[in-house]
Amino acid sequence: MEIPKKMQAAQLVARGQIELREVDVPVPGPDEVLIRVEACGICGTDVEIRDHGMPGEPPMPFTMGHEYAGVVVQVGSTVDEFKVGDRVTSEVHKGCGRCHNCIMGEYTACLNFGNREKGHSASGMTVDGGFAEYALKHVNTLYKIPDEISFEEAAIITTAGSAFYAIDAMGGYLAGDTVAVIGPGPIGLALAQAAKALGADRVILTGTRKGRLEMGKKMGADYTVNIRDGEDPVQVVKELTNGVGADVVFDAAGVSNSLEDALNIVRPGGAIVLVAFYKGPVTVNISKAVVRNVNLYTVRGEGRRNVRRSLSMAAQRKIDLRPLITHEFPLKDINQAFDTFTKRLDNAMKVIVHPQQ
Ligand SMILES: [Zn+2]
């Protein structure tokens, strides 16, 4: 395959400012592959990185983008797991492989986060990412894409990966459970779908945006609660469960009201999983968890190779992320793509950028 020396990349050049630049096409190290990027999704974390930065961030300019899929065009000297021409998707985090957490499989919480010398990398966060024609990935972070799945759906598979990781982290096994999901953003919707696919008896989705709640119904939610319309999630869940509460509550909204709701919705002894990055400090009555023996879990990203499970579930069509993709743009329109995403123009949900267009 012909690989050019130069490529276009959307780089963060100053805080809040992304520009298209011509840069060198990178060369894979021994354990890396070079990917021709076909689709790269925009995620809330990208906006956070653009506007506020992230720990471990490389000096600007650098290439953002952490949700991407493409075709292998070159492999490093030790790579036999993938070959040129393979369709692949990636997860964000490559743990160092040598710290306690990595050895225990918790590589999204690597103790050497951002330390490239020790082998950690997070694409588009601590090293160059996928808003470019080509991108490097370590083999640890790659998965072959099943034939049934498009590059676009594969690019956002980490959304499902985060949902399955949240379920995995709290002990799995949703069969027969009543599950509440707070916040119908991409991860909340993926959670509703994943919980249903794993046999949850009832999934209750709460939020404030009618369009997103309607999408939730299409993606597996049995009940939706629109807080803006004056509906009360606590009352709805209590009515559905004879006053007991939900077995599991996922907070995918990340505000103090959402955590307070979670504490009021969950049954004694149930589980609350925090999957959102909270916008700032939150104030809640945490005693409601302690005195009722409620278990609290947190997850970061799509760890424990839950992307593999997500790809399998998508290939079996037990989950389907395609409804989340609302907008697509060529790389040159990167800033329009970001605007569409951040301002939720035209009900934007997941926005995909196409570096080859
Ligand atoms: Zn993301």
Ligand SMILES: [Zn+2]
């Ligand atoms: Zn590590």
